[in-house]
């Protein structure tokens with residue numbers, strides 16, 4: 001089978017699972033051949049070695065497995081992070097949380113923070129690269145994220161800046177902190193997700209409780225109770241009102257919400273008294 005024929009076959013096989021079957025067929029063939037996509041155009045008559053291996057990749061994607069799990073890597077902010085099943089694939093909207101927090105770190109000269117729910121390490125790694133004097137304690141309750149984050153932290157040589165800790169929220173983080181950042185699970189338990197997410201991504205990273213915002217509320221309470229000054233979190237597009245009511249009842253110095261690129265409410269920053 002030639003490159004051209006393999007791509008035609010793959011495009012057909014991916015037609016249901018992918019919005020852009022041709023593009024993903026090319027990405028996976030380039031990955032399989034360890035070449036870039038231009039190579040496929042300039043070598044479209046070349047006979048493909050290990051056709052079965054390529055077909056296996058396509059069949060996985062045709063069953064809705066996320067592209068990032070198949071190739072073991074996700075593009076995020078200005079880097080690529082290693083990912084695998086059991087760890088959330090970092091999402092573009094989380095890049096906004098990073099920009100919001102970066103501004104705060106810069107303005108308030110913050111040097112000591114914690115991240116709750118480190119996942120692949122996306123938030124902590126990008127922040128540590130932006131601020132070489134920043135120290136981060138990054139927690140997770142699951143083993144795989146802690147293992148994958150450790151690899152990504154090592155890849156970027158950030159072991160001196162980021163300490164990983166198995167912890168429920170910040171229970172095992174007694175250190176003095178100026179800010180907590182988190183993209184916690186915030187989806188309601190009965191929310192219907194697309195199969196590429198529901199069937200492949202870890203439940204612990206997605207669902208925040210029966211309503212969805214339970215963990216976010218617990219984080220707000222914990223950070224306030226610990227006397228930490230700032231908290232910045234990502235949240236669901238429909239959670240602004242309940243969280244605003246909750247925070248108003250508690251009483252804080254300052255609360256602001258931010259939107260994502262689609263104009264949806266996507267997160268908040270709190271300054272505590």
Ligand SMILES: C[S@@+](CC[C@H](N)C(=O)[O-])C[C@H]1O[C@@H](n2cnc3c(N)ncnc32)[C@H](O)[C@@H]1O
Nearest residue numbers: 090117118119140141142145168169183204205
């Ligand atoms: C939505 S993912 C975010 C991962 C990563 N920070 C990102 O933005 O791509 C949430 C992460 O929180 C972790 N998690 C869930 N409940 C937790 C808890 N009670 N304490 C600490 N981490 C928790 C999950 O295992 C998962 O890795």
